[in-house]
Amino acid sequence: MRIGFVSKPDCPRCLEVIRLLTSFLRSNGHDFVIEYGTAKEMKTDGEKVDKINADLIITVGGDGTALWTVQKTKLPVLPINVSSLAFLSEVTSENAVASVNNLLRGEYRIEERARIKTTVNSKRLPDSLNEAVLKTMIMSKIRWFGIYLDNDFIHNIRADGIIIATPTGSTSYSLSVGGPILDPKVKGFIISYMAPFSLSARSMVVPSQSTIRAVTLDKGKSIMLTLDGQEGVEVGFHDEISFTESEYPAKFVRFNSDFYKNTREKMS
Numbered sequence: 001m002r003i004g005f006v007s008k009p010d011c012p013r014c015l016e017v018i019r020l021l022t023s024f025l026r027s028n029g030h031d032f033v034i035e036y037g038t039a040k041e042m043k044t045d046g047e048k049v050d051k052i053n054a055d056l057i058i059t060v061g062g063d064g065t066a067l068w069t070v071q072k073t074k075l076p077v078l079p080i081n082v083s084s085l086a087f088l089s090e091v092t093s094e095n096a097v098a099s100v101n102n103l104l105r106g107e108y109r110i111e112e113r114a115r116i117k118t119t120v121n122s123k124r125l126p127d128s129l130n131e132a133v134l135k136t137m138i139m140s141k142i143r144w145f146g147i148y149l150d151n152d153f154i155h156n157i158r159a160d161g162i163i164i165a166t167p168t169g170s171t172s173y174s175l176s177v178g179g180p181i182l183d184p185k186v187k188g189f190i191i192s193y194m195a196p197f198s199l200s201a202r203s204m205v206v207p208s209q210s211t212i213r214a215v216t217l218d219k220g221k222s223i224m225l226t227l228d229g230q231e232g233v234e235v236g237f238h239d240e241i242s243f244t245e246s247e248y249p250a251k252f253v254r255f256n257s258d259f260y261k262n263t264r265e266k267m268s
Contacts, residue, residue, distance in 0.1 A: 001104060002031040004047075004054040006069050007038040008061025013082050015042055017060045017093050024097055028104060049073055056253055058100070060093075062086045063130075063172075067228045070250045071126050076110050078103065078253035087171050087266055090257055102255055111254045113168045113184055114208055117246035118227060121239055127246040128227040130169030134214055134241065135161035135194065137222045137234070142197055144217035150210050154191075157201055161194035162214055164243045168250075171263065179203040184259060189243070208245040215240055 003025060007014040018038065025032050033054055039046025049057070049072045056076040059065045062083030069077055080096050081089035091099045102108060115127040136143050145162055147154040165174035167182035170190055175181065179192040180203060191212060192203040206212065216223050219237045226232040235241060 002033065002054040003100075004033050004035065004049070004052040004057040004075070005038060006035040006049060006057060006059045006061075006065060007041065008059075008065045008082070009037065009041075011061055011082065013093070014060040017080060017082060017096055018042070018058075021058065021096060021100055024100060030104065056103075060096075063088045064229070067129055068230055070115075070129050071228060071230055074248060074251075076251040076253050085266060087262065088168070088252070090255060090262065099255060103253065108253050108255055111184075111252045111257060112249040113252060114166050114187070114189075115246040115248065115250055116164060116166060116189065116227075116243050118225070119242045120225065120233065120235060125225075125233065126227055126231050127248060128169075128230075129166060129250045130172045130228050131163050131165040131174060132241075132243055133161060133163050133173060133226045134216075134235070135224055135226070137224050141222065142195070143223060146213075146215040146217055147191065148213040148215075149206055154204075156217065157193060158197040159193045159195055159201070163190070163192040163194065164212055164214075165190040165192060166208075171266070174203070177203075180205065181263065187245075189245075210244065212243040213240060214243075 005018050034046040035049045036046040058078045059069050060080045063086045066079040066088045079089035080091045082093045115129050118125045118132050142158050146156045163174045167184045167186050170182040174190050174192040177192050179190050187208050188205045189208045193201045223235050225235050
């Protein structure tokens, strides 16, 4: 088995974990490769993450590190958490070696998580695992958005922004504005609103195979579309943004994943 490694930037503890795991792999006759930025911090050779040729990639850090990696590769990802909060990980630095040992013995499964395919005026952007966010770029300036589902008009709404979230992202940004938590097995997306100027505006769960369309209805280019907090593009008047389920799900290495147990522990 060949394993790739990606570290959270400027995280000495993360590099310690990677050194421990690469030493363990080397002693057991397994090959590994380190992502370029991580390798630079470790003063060794590395490869860009989208060029890594491996069976899977281990990320060491938090959810941000895993999200960044998933955007760059189609390989399965095993997140190891050394941060205070990480919904995507079931492995900590304390049980990292034991988990990798289980990995080498084949005692794991691959879990697929839905991602959002986003297009702006038919141009495709990187897929997102947590959410796509449309947000005003000017403080205290709300904007008009038109929201459609397939061929059905939902409504026009004034708000600071719109969040389109996956079940994975239901415990992230969408949750902070009052959105529901979805079991990852649910085939749906959430539409949530940031500071809506309407008493009737509530989060909605819609089928993920449908196409959500958002149209910006204010003149002037003052709206930013961000994907998982990693990629961002500016959108303007009457630009049409579409969201549907990507044909490329994210893949995670799992051992004893229990969504409800994990949620209870992270939320407490």
